[in-house]
Amino acid sequence: MKAAQSILHTLALPVVLVATWWVVSFDSTNVYFPSLQRILQAFPATWLDGGMESRLVVDGFASVWRLLVGFVVATVIAVALGTLIGLLPRVRAYCEPTLELFRAIPGPVLVPIIGLFAGIGDTMKIIVVLLGCLWPILLNTVEGVRAVDSVMIDTAKSYRLSPRRRIVKLILPAASPQILAGMRQGLSVGIILMVISEMFAATNGLGFTVVQFQRNFALPEMWTGIIVLGLLGLVASVFFQIFESRSLRWYTGMRRAARDA
Amino acid sequence: MLEVTHLQKLYRTAETSFEALRDVHFTVAPGEFVCLVGPSGSGKTTLLKCMAGLMKPTSGTVRVADKAVAGPPEGLALVFQEYGRSLFPWLRIAENVELPLKELKIPGKERGARVAEALAHVGLENSARSYPWQLSGGMQQRVAIARAIAYRPDVLLMDEPFAAVDAQTRADLEDLVREIWRDLKITTLFVTHDIDEAVYLAERVIVLSSTPTIVQREMIIDLPSERDQLSTRALPRFSELRHDLYAEIQKAKTHSALTLTA
Amino acid sequence: MSNRLDTLPTFEVRVNTSALSRRRFRARGRATNTLLGCAGLLTVALIAQFLAPLGIVRAQDLPPTTVILAAFIDLLGEATMWMAVYDTIYVWAIGLVVASVAGIVVGVLLGSSEPLRRATSSTVEFLRPIPSVALVPLVVLVFGPRYESALVLVIYAAFWQVLVQTVYGVADVDPVVADTARSYRFSRWGVMRYVIWPTALPFVMTGIRLAATVALVLTVTAQLIIGTPGLGQSIALAESGGANARMYALVLITGLLGLAVNIVVRLVEKRVLAWHMSFRKDASE
Ligand SMILES: Nc1ncnc2c1ncn2[C@@H]1O[C@H](COP(=O)(O)OP(=O)(O)OP(=O)(O)O)[C@@H](O)[C@H]1O
Ligand SMILES: [Mg+2]
Numbered sequence: 165m166k167a168a169q170s171i172l173h174t175l176a177l178p179v180v181l182v183a184t185w186w187v188v189s190f191d192s193t194n195v196y197f198p199s200l201q202r203i204l205q206a207f208p209a210t211w212l213d214g215g216m217e218s219r220l221v222v223d224g225f226a227s228v229w230r231l232l233v234g235f236v237v238a239t240v241i242a243v244a245l246g247t248l249i250g251l252l253p254r255v256r257a258y259c260e261p262t263l264e265l266f267r268a269i270p271g272p273v274l275v276p277i278i279g280l281f282a283g284i285g286d287t288m289k290i291i292v293v294l295l296g297c298l299w300p301i302l303l304n305t306v307e308g309v310r311a312v313d314s315v316m317i318d319t320a321k322s323y324r325l326s327p328r329r330r331i332v333k334l335i336l337p338a339a340s341p342q343i344l345a346g347m348r349q350g351l352s353v354g355i356i357l358m359v360i361s362e363m364f365a366a367t368n369g370l371g372f373t374v375v376q377f378q379r380n381f382a383l384p385e386m387w388t389g390i391i392v393l394g395l396l397g398l399v400a401s402v403f404f405q406i407f408e409s410r411s412l413r414w415y416t417g418m419r420r421a422a423r424d425a
Numbered sequence: 426m427l428e429v430t431h432l433q434k435l436y437r438t439a440e441t442s443f444e445a446l447r448d449v450h451f452t453v454a455p456g457e458f459v460c461l462v463g464p465s466g467s468g469k470t471t472l473l474k475c476m477a478g479l480m481k482p483t484s485g486t487v488r489v490a491d492k493a494v495a496g497p498p499e500g501l502a503l504v505f506q507e508y509g510r511s512l513f514p515w516l517r518i519a520e521n522v523e524l525p526l527k528e529l530k531i532p533g534k535e536r537g538a539r540v541a542e543a544l545a546h547v548g549l550e551n552s553a554r555s556y557p558w559q560l561s562g563g564m565q566q567r568v569a570i571a572r573a574i575a576y577r578p579d580v581l582l583m584d585e586p587f588a589a590v591d592a593q594t595r596a597d598l599e600d601l602v603r604e605i606w607r608d609l610k611i612t613t614l615f616v617t618h619d620i621d622e623a624v625y626l627a628e629r630v631i632v633l634s635s636t637p638t639i640v641q642r643e644m645i646i647d648l649p650s651e652r653d654q655l656s657t658r659a660l661p662r663f664s665e666l667r668h669d670l671y672a673e674i675q676k677a678k679t680h681s682a683l684t685l686t687a
Numbered sequence: 688m689s690n691r692l693d694t695l696p697t698f699e700v701r702v703n704t705s706a707l708s709r710r711r712f713r714a715r716g717r718a719t720n721t722l723l724g725c726a727g728l729l730t731v732a733l734i735a736q737f738l739a740p741l742g743i744v745r746a747q748d749l750p751p752t753t754v755i756l757a758a759f760i761d762l763l764g765e766a767t768m769w770m771a772v773y774d775t776i777y778v779w780a781i782g783l784v785v786a787s788v789a790g791i792v793v794g795v796l797l798g799s800s801e802p803l804r805r806a807t808s809s810t811v812e813f814l815r816p817i818p819s820v821a822l823v824p825l826v827v828l829v830f831g832p833r834y835e836s837a838l839v840l841v842i843y844a845a846f847w848q849v850l851v852q853t854v855y856g857v858a859d860v861d862p863v864v865a866d867t868a869r870s871y872r873f874s875r876w877g878v879m880r881y882v883i884w885p886t887a888l889p890f891v892m893t894g895i896r897l898a899a900t901v902a903l904v905l906t907v908t909a910q911l912i913i914g915t916p917g918l919g920q921s922i923a924l925a926e927s928g929g930a931n932a933r934m935y936a937l938v939l940i941t942g943l944l945g946l947a948v949n950i951v952v953r954l955v956e957k958r959v960l961a962w963h964m965s966f967r968k969d970a971s972e
Contacts, residue, residue, distance in 0.1 A: 174809040181810065196829050257720035258727040265728070268945030270907040273919065273938050276926040280748045315510035322477050322503040323525035323576065324496075333524060337515040349897070352816065356904065359820045363912055371820075378824035386824050393821035401816035414515040418558040 198384045203391070206384040211392060219373060220392070227370040227396070230286060231358045234293025238354070239347060242298050246305025246343075247335060256306065267303060271296035271357050275364045284365040289358060296357040297350035304346025308339030341415050344408050351404055355397055370396065426612040427453035427476065427580060432485035434471050445471045446482070447637035447682035458606050458613045460623035462670070463633030464678045469616045472633075473584050476614075477503045489580055502573035506585040508566040512557040519544070519553040522572045529576075543575035547601060563594035567601070574605055581606075581613045588618065596654050599626060603652060620674065624648075624666045625657060632673045635681040642673050750932040758936035768921065768937075772944065775906055775917040778834055779948070782841030783902045787849050787895050789842075794853025794891075799883060804854065815851065819844040819905060827913050837909035837917075844905045845898035849891065856890025857883055892956045899952045903945055918944070
């Protein structure tokens with residue numbers, strides 16, 4: 165009963181909205197806004213034809229690969245550097261203004277610059293994604309590491325925990341809520357940059373494909389592309405949420421306990 | 426076991442410096458239970474941090490087991506007042522207790538045994554798999570104590586460990602600490618604000634003055650070593666000692682190295 | 688000296704010296720930190736200066752810092768550059784304001800009604816992660832390289848940030864406090880004004896701070912990809928014209944603009960929340 169109700173709550177509004185779209189657009193003559201029916205009809209031929217050679221597989225894989233590599237490498241670098249900077253006040257003072265400046269540069273303007281060095285291949289896109297994801301994760305890690313409770317640090321010191329164990333068992337877990345918040349911001353920036361870098365200069369990938377449809381005035385196909393990009397964002401966010409709630413079970417539990425008290 | 430020799434601590438800044446400890450000098454014999462009392466802000470935490478090697482004194486030395494303290498010394502455990510902030514909320518109770526043992530490179534099996542034993546000692550054997558935030562304040566402080574005893578320290582320093590728990594729990598924890606001290610023969614230095622607590626727990630009480638701080642007085646607590654919340658506190662000698670200590674602390678509130686050594 | 692101290696209550700001596708010295712200490716620490724920070728910036732500038740002469744990169748790809756700075760100074764004298772800055776700020780500000788107002792209104796609405804929140808949460812979770820750049824092809828066709836294109840992208844992206852934080856903040860209101868207010872017969876508006884809004888404000892400010900950054904990213908994106916007027920467009924033009932020093936200088940200007948945005952937003956947040964904190968303290972003590 166409860167489950168049925170929650171499914172109803174989850175699906176009711178989306179269904180209503182899609183149905184509304186369907187009905188309102190049904191006999192649309194506006195070229196830019198084709199009917200949902202036509203969009204959905206165009207979907208299989210556009211994305212699924214060809215099995216392993218289909219656009220969804222080929223372009224989808226190209227895009228997801230760039231996003232994933234960029235994001236993961238950025239996370240590793242940012243957490244390592246962020247921990248270092250967060251733990252050493254002098255290093256932090258040295259880096260802070262520079263980091264603030266670089267972080268303030270909106271990611272998309274990196275596309276032409278990285279293009280100078282890395283051409284228009286995968287490397288360029290991966291680096292663009294990487295640099296875009298890096299700052300939010302880095303700065304959040306620094307903040308998280310700085311905010312580690314002083315009593316906990318004294319506890320670790322007085323039990324003579326080695327620096328390595330102190331980082332693994334204390335600093336990183338304590339900073340993890342903040343690190344994950346940075347990763348969430350980084351991921352959404354990363355998706356934007358992946359799409360932009362593909363729109364700017366590429367020979368494959370989802371962003372490239374969608375822009376191709378637009379340039380050829382293939383409007384229903386272009387709409388299917390927008391839907392695919394939306395779904396990609398959605399899937400990425402769902403996966404991340406699963407990852408996040410797994411890693412932060414202790415944190416959500418603690419917050420709930422604090423609230424109920 | 427513990428020797429504090431002419432300890433001075435200045436909190437130094439650009440131009441001024443603030444002298445928290447002037448000349449603190451005392452010893453604690455092996456296996457002794459000493460309470461440290463003093464007015465608020467008199468430098469008790471500062472002193473404990475210097476003894477635990479978490480802070481460098483300006484001058485003077487601390488020796489633990491005949492070794493001068495430079496960093497956190499071996500065989501010393503520290504229990505903080507802020508139990509909520511000294512347990513790691515991402516580790517289960519058993520893991521919290523176990524963590525320092527891993528650093529001692531104790532084999533897994535013995536680690537498990539020690540953890541179980543320590544948790545049983547504080548009556549928390551059933552909470553091993555809980556997280557700290559699932560426990561009450563008093564239970565959390567018991568975990569911190571269990572962590573300390575599983576570590577098998579020679580010296581146990583406690584900084585107002587029961588200041589934030591309710592009266593009933595506090596009485597239970599006092600008995601627990603006494604019991605641990607007697608069973609395990611751990612040299613214990615216990616900081617408290619509470620005069621009754623100091624008299625009930627200690628064999629000797631050290632009274633600190635206000636800042637700049639010196640040891641104002643040491644009092645021997647000549648109560649029977651078998652102590653009990655009801656009968657011990659009802660002893661006439663208990664009231665006398667309590668009375669003396671109260672007077673001493675009142676005096677400490679207005680006295681410092683400046684007036685006492687003038 | 689010691690005589691004088693003797694007569695003073697120790698308490699006062701202590702408070703005065705420690706408060707004073709801490710402030711001085713902080714001031715000195717800040718000076719050192721500023722120096723270190725400048726050293727950091729200088730290091731980056733020096734590295735960029737010598738990478739090309741040392742043959743590590745082509746001078747064309749990364750002109751020496753001095754060349755970039757020269758281009759930067761040239762740009763400061765160009766009216767078109769200032770026009771581009773103005774265009775960028777204009778789109779950013781309008782987009783942010785529209786998105787914030789919409790986000791707050793919808794957020795308060797959804798947040799204060801449990802059934803409404805439950806019914807809409809899945810939809811919000813569906814729509815929010817959709818990267819607003821997915822809409823680029825559509826706005827290109829509908830609006831072409833005009834402000835509206837950028838505005839659609841900016842508003843779409845910024846709206847969700849504010850909305851989600853607002854819903855979260857409003858839902859965070861302690862039910863006991865809300866009930867108490869109601870039992871004292873606060874009007875609906877009163878509850879909103881004195882209970883819900885103060886609780887939600889820090890969350891709303893966080894949302895606006897995040898939205899401000901995202902809004903600038905999308906403003907520049909639209910300029911770069913679609914060609915709406917502004918700094919992004921200038922960068923794309925410089926790039927296609929091979930004027931790399933100019934491009935770097937423009938990127939630097941964009942970065943400085945981003946920095947200004949961050950600083951302003953943080954100041955506003957601090958101001959608003961400082962007032963808010965003192966307000967709440969008064970209320971609770
Ligand atoms: N980091 C610091 N910098 C400057 N002064 C400090 C610092 N830490 C403590 N003090 C000062 O040193 C004095 C002693 O502080 P301490 O915390 O050791 O006192 P305490 O006896 O533990 O007090 P309480 O009983 O309230 O816990 C206080 O007057 C305090 O203001
Ligand atoms: Mg203290």
